[in-house]
Amino acid sequence: MLPNIRAPILMLALLMVAGCSGATLDAATAPSPTMPRPTAGSVPGHVYLVRGLVGEVFSLGFYDLAGRVKERGINASVHSMYAPGLLANEIIAVYRRAPAPIVLIGHSSGADAVIGVAEKLKSANVPVILMFGFDPTPIAGLVPENVELFINLYQKTNLIGGGEVKAARDFRGRIVNVDLRERREIIHITLDKSVALHLLVADKIAAVLRAAVQPANPARRRKEKAGATPYAYVTPLAARYVVPADVPIVLWDSAVRGMVGAGEGLEDFAVRMGAPPWAIASINNVSREDPLTTGTSLLVPRSSYNDGR
Numbered sequence: 590m591l592p593n594i595r596a597p598i599l600m601l602a603l604l605m606v607a608g609c610s611g612a613t614l615d616a617a618t619a620p621s622p623t624m625p626r627p628t629a630g631s632v633p634g635h636v637y638l639v640r641g642l643v644g645e646v647f648s649l650g651f652y653d654l655a656g657r658v659k660e661r662g663i664n665a666s667v668h669s670m671y672a673p674g675l676l677a678n679e680i681i682a683v684y685r686r687a688p689a690p691i692v693l694i695g696h697s698s699g700a701d702a703v704i705g706v707a708e709k710l711k712s713a714n715v716p717v718i719l720m721f722g723f724d725p726t727p728i729a730g731l732v733p734e735n736v737e738l739f740i741n742l743y744q745k746t747n748l749i750g751g752g753e754v755k756a757a758r759d760f761r762g763r764i765v766n767v768d769l770r771e772r773r774e775i776i777h778i779t780l781d782k783s784v785a786l787h788l789l790v791a792d793k794i795a796a797v798l799r800a801a802v803q804p805a806n807p808a809r810r811r812k813e814k815a816g817a818t819p820y821a822y823v824t825p826l827a828a829r830y831v832v833p834a835d836v837p838i839v840l841w842d843s844a845v846r847g848m849v850g851a852g853e854g855l856e857d858f859a860v861r862m863g864a865p866p867w868a869i870a871s872i873n874n875v876s877r878e879d880p881l882t883t884g885t886s887l888l889v890p891r892s893s894y895n896d897g898r
Contacts, residue, residue, distance in 0.1 A: 627662030634690035634718070634798040636665040637680065639673070639706070641697030641781075648696045650782030657791035663798060670695070670702040677709035690718040690801045692794055696781045697750055700725030700741075704732060704754070711735040719797050721790055724750030724780050731757040732764055738797070740840055741766045742786060745831075749777040756827055765841060765890075766829040773834065789840050796894035797842075820845035820889075828888060830871040841890035844872070849885045862889045 636658050640648035655665040668676050680691060691710070695703035700722040707717050711733040720732070722741040729752045732739050741754045745768050753766045769775055775783055823844045832838050847862045855877055859866040870877045873887045881887075 627660075630664050631662035632795065632798050633802050634663055634692060635680075635683070636663055636692040636694065636794060637676065637703070637706075638665065638667045639670050639676070639693070639695040639699035639703050640667065641670065641695075641699045647778045648699060648781050650779075650787070651694070651696060653782070653784075654694070654787045654790065657787045658794055661791055661795040663794060670699040673702045673706050674709065677706045680706070680710060681713045681715055684715050690798050691715065692719045692721075692798070693717055694721040694723070694790070695725065696723040697777065698726060699723075700750075700752070701729040704730045707736050708733045718801055719794060722752070722754055723786075724777050725752035725754060726750055727752045729754055731755055732760055732762075733757050734759040734761055736760070737762045738842055739764045740793070740842060742769060742780065742790075742840075744768065744770045744772075744775070744777065744780075746770045747777050750780075753829065756825065761825045763824060763826040763843060764828070765826070767838075767840060768829060768831040769838070771831060771834040772838070785838060789838060793840050793842065793894065800894050820847060822891070822893065823888065828872050828890070830868055830890065833867055836865070836867065839868070839890075839892070841868070841892050843891040843893040844888045845891055846886050847889050849881045849883055849887065851883045853881060853883070855881060858887070864889045864891075 636655070638651040638655055640651055651667050655667050658665040684691065693703040693707060695701065703720060704725075707720065708730065710717060715735065717736045718738070720736055720739040722729070722739065722743060724743045724747060725741065732754055734757060739754060739762070741764070743750060743752060743766065745751050745753065747770075754764060756764055769780075780786070823846055826844055828844050830841075847858065849858055850861070853861070855866050855870060855875075858881065859869050862869070866877060868890050869887060872890055875881075
């Protein structure tokens, strides 16, 4: 019975917000274009955005997101979820003609669909460097092993979406589930229209794709060899954190493990590790009020493509 209930709920929600473009949600965060923008295609790679079940009514924010991506010099295109097999075949054909990094993004049922696309790409030995889910459904498939990084923006308590993505058994990459349940300014059918999320996602895509085509930093490699970087990135990684209502949204893409020192509380540990206490508490499912035990190993979120930590 549940699948039959979801459609009426979806349509009711659509009617309640008919005409809502989402542009006023966070318009204050929109930048003013003061510098020349790079030409789309100047950064190798292609971003494929897949709309949700009623893409002609909502998921329209993906056109704006595609524009943000193009402003950063990256090719992007928006697609329907109704023919994921054809889209997968198109991506495979393009990749075989000219291999370049692939990014997949989906909203709602479209997020479910791009996981299916990634699965078909796996069968063709085509890698996916980055995926974003915008509130997939609870029946979304498992993320296949050809995906390097999946960042899922979802609201766990949402009746329409609310899907926390999980890895297939052979997955060796990173999955970061970013739970936005406390962000009341965003709901399922406006998540794709949030200017703040558009900027964060477009910047993350640009950072990942630029890192993919740049040689490794020799200075950083020497630093790591000398032992100046004591924390190794955790892979495979399956992490989740809930973003509080009163802090900026952050899209971490990695994590390291840190050991709690003698006499350290959460605040002290967070300062030493360079991450917010709320994030460490959430990602490790511990209380901010409870004392930490010396020697406990905790995950610490990182933005490896942005700050190099």
